[in-house]
Amino acid sequence: MSDNNQRLNNSVENKTKIFKNGVQSGTNYVQTAIENAVEPTRDATQNLVNNVMKEHQNENEK
16 A cells, blocks of 8 residues: 555656646746847837828828
């Protein structure tokens, strides 16, 4: 009986370690992705174009 209980305890501990390692790996992946995020050039250019167009519209409405 005690041998069987020991195997069950080891199994639970191993599964817990695997789960914790998976969570940590996922956290590291997401954190790295967030820290290294770069805004695409097209978005920055599009924002600039949109702002200039809005300024011109506002000037024309005055």
